[in-house]
Amino acid sequence: xxxxxxxxxxxxVTVQVLLKRLLGYKKYPNWSVKTEIIWATSRMTLLAxxxxxxxxLKRISQKFMPKPTLKKQINIDHNSIKGINYIKVxxxxxxxxxxxxxxFNGGGYTLGSxxxxxxxxxxxxxxxxxxxLIPEYPTAPEAEYPKAQIACLNFVREIMxxxxxxxxxxxxxxxxxxxxxxxxxxxxxxxxxxGTVLISPWVDPLSEIGSINYNNDNDIGxxxxxxxxxxxxxxxxMESSDYPMSFNVDNxxxxxxxxxxxxxxxxxxxxxxxxxxxxIKNSTPTRYKLYPNMFHTFWNFSPTIPExxxxxxxxxxxxxxx
Numbered sequence: 001x002x003x004x005x006x007x008x009x010x011x012x013v014t015v016q017v018l019l020k021r022l023l024g025y026k027k028y029p030n031w032s033v034k035t036e037i038i039w040a041t042s043r044m045t046l047l048a049x050x051x052x053x054x055x056x057l058k059r060i061s062q063k064f065m066p067k068p069t070l071k072k073q074i075n076i077d078h079n080s081i082k083g084i085n086y087i088k089v090x091x092x093x094x095x096x097x098x099x100x101x102x103x104f105n106g107g108g109y110t111l112g113s114x115x116x117x118x119x120x121x122x123x124x125x126x127x128x129x130x131x132x133l134i135p136e137y138p139t140a141p142e143a144e145y146p147k148a149q150i151a152c153l154n155f156v157r158e159i160m161x162x163x164x165x166x167x168x169x170x171x172x173x174x175x176x177x178x179x180x181x182x183x184x185x186x187x188x189x190x191x192x193x194x195g196t197v198l199i200s201p202w203v204d205p206l207s208e209i210g211s212i213n214y215n216n217d218n219d220i221g222x223x224x225x226x227x228x229x230x231x232x233x234x235x236x237x238m239e240s241s242d243y244p245m246s247f248n249v250d251n252x253x254x255x256x257x258x259x260x261x262x263x264x265x266x267x268x269x270x271x272x273x274x275x276x277x278x279x280i281k282n283s284t285p286t287r288y289k290l291y292p293n294m295f296h297t298f299w300n301f302s303p304t305i306p307e308x309x310x311x312x313x314x315x316x317x318x319x320x321x322x
Contacts, residue, residue, distance in 0.1 A: 006060060009048070013040045028265075028293040034304050039295050042220040050224050054110050054232055055141065065115050068122040076118070084155045086135040087114040089121055095129035099165045101197075102156055103134050104181075106172025106297075108202070108229030109148055109245075110140045120300045120308070127316040130167075133159065137177070140233035146243035148233070152177045153184050164192045167319070171299065172268070173229075175201035176245055183244065183253040196258045197315055200268050200296055203247040203275055205230040210270035218265035219295045226267070252278050257285040259318045261311050263294025287318045 017040050020026075021033055031039070049057035068074070077088040103124075105117040114121075114134035125132045137151040159166065170178040175198040182193060205226060212223050230245070244251055258279055262272040279286045291298065291307040302308035 003060070003063070006045075006048075009044060010041050013037075013044045016040070030293055030307075032305075035301075038301055038305065039220060042295075042297065046221045046225055050222075050228065054228055058111055061111055061116065062113075065113075066119055068118045070122050070126060073126055074122050076122075081158045082154060084135050084137070084151055084158075086133050086155065087118070087121075089118070089125045089132045089134070091126045091129055091131075093126075093129050094131070096165075098163070099130050099167070099194075100159065100163045101125075101128065101130055101132040101167040101169055102159060102178075103132050104137065104152055104168075104170035104174030104177040105134060106170065106174040106200075106202070107139065108226060109145070109173050109233035110229045112139070112174075117300070120302065120312075123302050123309075124312050124315065127312045128319055130319075140229075140235075144235040145233050145237050145245075146240065148177060149180045149184075149243035149245075152181045156181050156185070157189065160189060160192050166193050167195045167197060168193055169197035169199075170201075171199035172202045172296065173245075175199060176203055176247065179203070179247055179253065179255075180244055182255060183251070184242070190256075193256055195256050195319065197318075198258060198260045198272075198275070199299060199311070200262045200266055201247075201260070201272055201275055202226065202268055203245075204271040205245055207271055212267045212270070215265055215267045215269060218293075219267045221267065221296060223267065247275065249278055252282065254282055255279060255284045257287075257318075257322055259287050259289075259315055259322075261289045261291065261299075261314065263291045263296065263298055263307070265293050265295045268296065285322065287314075287322060289314050 014037050017036050027036055073092055075090040079086055079088055105112045105114060114136050121132050135155040137148045168178040168182055178196055216222050239245055260276050262269055276288045294307050298305050299308045299311050
């Protein structure tokens with residue numbers, strides 16, 4: 001699908017949503033017209049990659065890099081450490097200069113980038129009054145497993161040389177990278193991690209039951225899409241216990257206080273709830289938030305989607321009060 005055909009398809013999907021609204025049809029009661037258009041166009045885009053391939057989707061997504069709307073309230077710096085590029089977001093108002101959040105963006109180990117996450121990250125940084133660092137870890141097909149895990153671990157270890165009060169955070173595959181990174185830190189290094197934030201964590205890549213099926217028509221992606229991402233990154237290798245992408249009762253590390261957020265319309269809902277259950281069993285102080293009828297990546301659309309703004313407020317409250 002070329003760019004022109006893709007744009008025409010986006011327009012067509014948008015018109016369909018508007019026509020349904022004129023006829024009184026809403027997918028969910030709490031969805032605005034804008035929310036439903038975001039869902040419909042995102043879903044059309046991701047599912048098209050099942051036909052046209054992830055490389056097509058990667059090229060398309062790289063053409064759409066929205067600039068942060070609150071850039072006057074932050075400083076954005078592009079840096080590099082030990083060969084790893086990263087973006088540093090610094091709000092003008094900082095509550096604790098000793099605290100830093102390391103955020104791993106999602107994208108199925110294939111898509112996504114620090115730049116694509118900036119709208120959400122800048123708003124989160126302002127709300128937390130905290131510096132956020134977003135490393136640019138390697139992705140498929142240019143890089144294969146476990147290069148992303150190794151890069152994220154090395155990045156955190158480098159940052160620890162100057163900061164002993166870190167929060168590890170991430171969404172989707174980025175949340176799994178946060179878990180993998182923490183798992184591979186030694187006992188002394190783990191003392192520098194004071195919390196983890198896991199947004200819609202993708203911790204069961206080959207799931208075949210539960211919400212991966214019953215939310216198939218409600219989320220922006222489906223099982224075929226996430227399996228394609230997993231297989232492209234894994235290549236011909238097998239997942240190693242040293243650098244896990246899958247987390248269950250046997251390998252979930254003992255985490256510091258943790259915030260978990262997920263939408264009820266997500267295909268990753270079941271695996272997120274299973275992770276929450278195991279963390280509570282492990283006596284991890286856990287705050288869990290479920291966002292009604294929200295789909296994957298909803299957090300990237302604040303303030304258009306109110307639940308995205310609520311997620312930011314919830315993380316800020318957890319970080320300040322828990």
